[in-house]
Amino acid sequence: MRYLPHTGEDIAEMLAITGHKHLDELFSHIPEAVRYQGDMGIPEPLSEWALTEHFQRLGANTKAATARAVLLGAGSYSHHIPAVIPSLINRSEFLTAYTPYQPEMAQGTLQGIFEYQNLTARLLGMEVANASMYDGASALAEALLMALRISRKKSTVAIASAIHPHYREVVYSYLRAGSFGIVELPTGPDGRTDLSGLQDIDDLAAVALQSPNFFGVIEDLEAAGDLIHGGDALFIASFSEPFAYGLLRSPGSCGADIVCGEGQRFGMSQSFGGPGLGMFACGRKFQRNMPGRLVGETVDLEGRRGWVLTLSTREQHIRREKATSNICSNQGICALTAAAYMASLGSTGLRRVAGLNYDKAAYLRESLIGAGASPLFSGPTFNEFCLTFKEDFTPIRKRLLERGIVAGVELGRFYREYAGSYLFCVTETASRAVLDEVIEEVR
Amino acid sequence: MRYLPHTGEDIAEMLAITGHKHLDELFSHIPEAVRYQGDMGIPEPLSEWALTEHFQRLGANTKAATARAVLLGAGSYSHHIPAVIPSLINRSEFLTAYTPYQPEMAQGTLQGIFEYQNLTARLLGMEVANASMYDGASALAEALLMALRISRKKSTVAIASAIHPHYREVVYSYLRAGSFGIVELPTGPDGRTDLSGLQDIDDLAAVALQSPNFFGVIEDLEAAGDLIHGGDALFIASFSEPFAYGLLRSPGSCGADIVCGEGQRFGMSQSFGGPGLGMFACGRKFQRNMPGRLVGETVDLEGRRGWVLTLSTREQHIRREKATSNICSNQGICALTAAAYMASLGSTGLRRVAGLNYDKAAYLRESLIGAGASPLFSGPTFNEFCLTFKEDFTPIRKRLLERGIVAGVELGRFYREYAGSYLFCVTETASRAVLDEVIEEVR
């Protein structure tokens, strides 16, 4: 086997040193009663060539692959990835390194993550960001736990029902163990979160909103922030589509205390939803309450600038059960990818691509409304929007699918009250020709 | 444009230094009469995404791509390429470097090419090898020119007609300018070169054979070498399928003076025939007559082993019109690839893959003969062989093509006398299932 370098001779020589007669003797202290019985029932090894053929078949069986366009967002967005990004990030010095515990051998990873922290903070308008969380969903859960830690005596949090339903599910899983109260805030007719009930909630540690929210509607974060802070709660802003911040005001500039969300769209392939990248940022005053790893600047023996993992006393390695989180391995290479991607766009590029997303989505939205659909919500949107159709959309959707276009997620799956309405997404990867085909089919 | 870093401001500042008013003024000394008129009539720039779509279409229009099996050799062979090979060789330090003129910055390339020279010499059973020629065809032409240089007063060469027809064409192009005689040696009924006429050729500087030859037949190189040397000519051995040397005796051990051939099968994709890799080796006594670059061992100021380009006084940089060849840029990264590929196989792997080629080809050959075909030649073969069919093979070939199997090259295209016979190739990439389909169709 090409991964196993030992020749028969090597093994014999080594056993002579270790004082064992054969390889099995190395395991002789393992009680018989717990020994594996028989073989493992795994298929015979596939050669590289057989494996490649197998994957060709698997890929072909994922019909998503052959779709011409997937006008679907709902937490996973199709964005262009420049060829430079994988070719740089897949360099083995980055890819095959462990967590940078030995900073002298890992300055590449460390500077790369430090840059990620910085660009993330800039994107979100926050002071500090961590080295990553698993994904947008667990980042939100950790943000709520962090807010509860900061607010100490309070034990209730409020989350918008317009937050991605899966993110909310993860919040419930994470918060279940503590005896916390979770209140869901309703969605108004404009598709924005209705905060009018906030003042009636006692003991409120934090309020979490997502913007653009699951319906694609841009929340009025500034107004929300004022209200939330008025109630002396912490304001958590979540997101699933960071491209929006190429156009929108950053959550930080709207007063958010913790901002967290999903960064997969910054250079990672969609890959059936993972790996993602949990982006996580907060104000400097909260940095010691943050979950996750942090890279910080320092100097070497000769005074030269360098980077190390820092503030690790918050972490489980040292704090064990008192850690701010249990997270250890995070999404290192994803963070590095996101930094490279943000840098590949630059201010100029992000602005333009975000604008293009807006324009393309607006084009489809307005055209479909022109063709008889009605907006489910009146609020402003970025690259996602919800529509209701006069007639059943199912057969149209099926016909489009036959032409290789996947259009819209049915909302009933997530919100019974909106059954029959659809959530569409249009990014810069959708050509006008495809959009026109959709419009034609609806007309 | 993302490849052009200059901002308007940069340009203005730089022009201020160079003393020009605008960019066009940098060209003001170019006579009007030779200026380019109008624009260049090249399409508007394609974005990375449009280019990718364009290539998807181009790839799909190359129906070869979707073939399930191409049982075709004739100078271009399908062999498996381990994923490690491109992932290592595409490292930008190798790929984006120039020729290693500054050895202190290019020890990677230099050691890599030195290793290539060594492994090539081992493969071919020769003492030295150069850093590469363009391809097998021009390598043969250069070998003949080298032999003519060595033999000084003689001006005739003999080449087997069983050498790849394209290689022979290139030989004619290269040798046309000198007033050399070229004699073609006939092919006997066993498919081997008939050397009986050799002694009648006067003034013979060199004789070139290919083994396995174009018909797939393995020449008796040792006997040929004795004959050729008996006539005081140099013996040049050419090849188009180096995998054969995993099983066969090396040309060097059969007495060849110069060995040259095509190395693309060692890790490069077929890519419509190029880039290839001209492998070129000879005895040490001829090394100063060799064309092409050479990497040699030396030491640095502190006595540490290192590598440099050497014996460059043979080359055009220094010798100009008296150089042993005009070759300058060669096939650097292809040579590096071939070395990595040879090392990935090792003795053990090459032996086994070569055996597999033999066995698979034998399986198809014997089965088709069993199904009624007859061998065109009686000589031994490796992974290619020629067959004649009782009935016209064209409709069978067409039916196979419809099933995605490309089987055989018609020989009439290259040798009028063998019209209607076909040259087949079976490598380790052909599965038995495919071979059985072919057999079934012929039966």
Added chain:
Amino acid sequence: MTVHGPGTSGLILDEPLLWEKGKSGRTAFSMPDQDVPEVADRLDDKLLGAGPDFPDLSEMDLVRHYTRLSSWNFGIDTGMYPLGSCTMKYNPKINEKMVTTAGIATAHPLLADELSQGVLQVLHELQYFLGAVTGMDSVSLQPAAGAQGELAGMLIFAAYFREKGEKRTKILIPDTAHGTNPASAALSGFTPVALQSGPDGTLDVESVAVLMDAETVGIMLTNPNTLGLFEESILEITAIVHQKGGLVYGDGANMNAVMGMVDYKRCGVDVMHLNLHKTFSSPHGGGGPGAGPICVVSELEKFLPQPHIVKKDGYYQLEHDCPDSIGRLHAFYGNFAVLVRAYCYILSMGAENLKKATQLAVLNANYVRESLRQALHLAYETPCMHECVFSDKLQQKHGVSTLDMAKRLIDHGYHPPTIYFPLVVSGAIMIEPTETESKEDLDRFIAVFKGIIREAREDGERLRQAPTRTRLRRLDETLAARKPCLTG
């Protein structure tokens, strides 16, 4: 005669921070066509921002930036990386290629099952394979890393006792456990109770018997443990826990030591996680992503995170409606591309080579253990599995610490072992060579390490100054923590 490792020094290029480069107006991004009308007033001024202040770079700028940064890093592909507890084995290149297969890389996670059969097949088969390797009954691939696997396990513990109506709050965790274990337990509402390991580095049945009570949900143990030792009393321990109504959690991060050798279900483990970025060769990416699938006995299957991935009538499906499930832990189905790599690895290896890998990993560790035990203090005499733990006890008298020896290894071109972990061994040096290191490479490493130990006696200052061949010398970690600068 001094033996040198491969480490030397050579030309390396410096590179500033991204935002110290570039010029406004550049971009490395290829702009797609604006083929729809540009909307003039896109949004209300109240919502519209200026966009973040990112550096604008050309493609060449970007390429050089990351190319140079990479040259300051060290990966498995660079050299030996015997980081204990991390299983830094070779990461096959073919796996990296497979994840980019069209359909695998591009699958949207919310497409209907009938459009996702290929990717669902990967997940379903991988679940099966991991069950087969561990001996456990059911698997969920959702946890994004080992620690999230632990969390899933702890949540299952909680769900189990909730269903049984038992209120238990404590959990036994050995003092050798990885820090994530107590942290995950705490996150799930349990109070860890530290179990002291015995003088031989393994657990003592008695102390488990004493501490395991009706208020305790069970035990969370690592086997082989983080000292690289097999808990030989595993059966007695799990029997006690079960007898007292508790459950057994197994941290399977060290699975590389026992593939095909140990059956965790037979050990009495009820829930365990695996670290695919260790045992199953998925690259660690300088800190992730990993994948921490969780395996359970059939009794606990219903509690696994949802959606479940099932096969019915030859058709792969996502089952969303799992009323007993602990719920969802990931926005979709976990770190899919990491799972794909592990799947490729298992398919490439087959059962026999997986077992062989384990045997060779253990052989390599024993070989290093025997070869260095004269020179370094061996923490425990207990037979070791895939890693061995030494300490700096013998070097302290020369004023040389574990850290100094580790840093000196860097100069020789080796990544240091894990140091100062587990905490129970003072000045621990934990070496896990893994099976993909050859005997020659081990021999050289051993000789170099012996040379360093000699140096510790003769020229300790040289070690305290190390590393000297790296672009930067030792970094001031105290300063970084005292005055945190996290964004520059």
Added chain:
Amino acid sequence: MTVHGPGTSGLILDEPLLWEKGKSGRTAFSMPDQDVPEVADRLDDKLLGAGPDFPDLSEMDLVRHYTRLSSWNFGIDTGMYPLGSCTMKYNPKINEKMVTTAGIATAHPLLADELSQGVLQVLHELQYFLGAVTGMDSVSLQPAAGAQGELAGMLIFAAYFREKGEKRTKILIPDTAHGTNPASAALSGFTPVALQSGPDGTLDVESVAVLMDAETVGIMLTNPNTLGLFEESILEITAIVHQKGGLVYGDGANMNAVMGMVDYKRCGVDVMHLNLHKTFSSPHGGGGPGAGPICVVSELEKFLPQPHIVKKDGYYQLEHDCPDSIGRLHAFYGNFAVLVRAYCYILSMGAENLKKATQLAVLNANYVRESLRQALHLAYETPCMHECVFSDKLQQKHGVSTLDMAKRLIDHGYHPPTIYFPLVVSGAIMIEPTETESKEDLDRFIAVFKGIIREAREDGERLRQAPTRTRLRRLDETLAARKPCLTG
């Protein structure tokens, strides 16, 4: 104040030769299934060999070997590479991806035209583009590098005069020409006659007029020439050559200086080659492969290498039967994958950006020229195009040579310029920055170079000892040539 380049030093790993590694029985190759019977006696003993003695390595061995070797190398992606006459511009990554497209990478060269339309389209369109860029009428893509393009051109010269029944044997070649020019001419049976360049570095019309006679096939010139200067008398020169019945060959290796600015047909050039691995961004691969397409005026089209690639009735075809062709130069159609990269580059740039690239390349060269001309002796005052040539004239008195300055640049992290070429400038330093270097990077390079020149005055020994930051110091080239060791 000294300005430092990015060069510094850091950890680099040594690595032995391939055959100093490994162990018999290993292999890094994944063995396909033996799904047919193994033939017992494959071949006659007389034919059967033992197979070569290759080292047997594991996949990990192989990966580390090349990873480490790569770290001793420097490419465009590492840093600035202002190698004159080589046009070391950025090599776009997207082009590397495009060549791997299924169908593009896998095409067998002997498949019928109807199965090869996609690849033939690439070739046909590229022929058209290169004709458009140069202004020439017809193109063949077959030559595998610049030198083979020259050979093709010279063979066309020969064919042309053969057809005309004229026996001419000499050819005029300027003394500044690249060595391949005289070598290619000689290979084609012509005797080069050296044309001295004038005091301003360009050709003198008079000397052409004197030497061009009825025995001379014509002239082989490079424009801009290898000093980076535009031959302003080009029209007069080509007129004389044509008047005397000769032909004009243009070495187009320096096309990067004139895209969209100069029309070679209007210059009077009859045949020219291009270096796609220079002007058109195909990476040089540490020595190739390149591609040296040849462009001709319509009168000479019939002589182009065969097969010709044509389009008839919307259908791409290989035309094999070209009776006047000089024949074949490559086993198939040239270095196809290199051609694909150039094609991608042209499609990505479009006409406007190609012209812009030229303008910026010339701007960059002029900027360096103006910035360094006080410190270094400028060889010619003639306005420069894409590169500028200095010499070590001012430094000689300090005992510092061009070589010393070049080696010192290495320590600062720059690839040295081309040195000691062209031969007409003693101690030449030829700097070609290309358009993909930014102003900031040029400024730093200039400042560093000035610093080195200062050092030459103050501490020449430092330069003579350079480089000191590389893994190896200066290498003994004399020893290598005196006792050639070519295979170890």
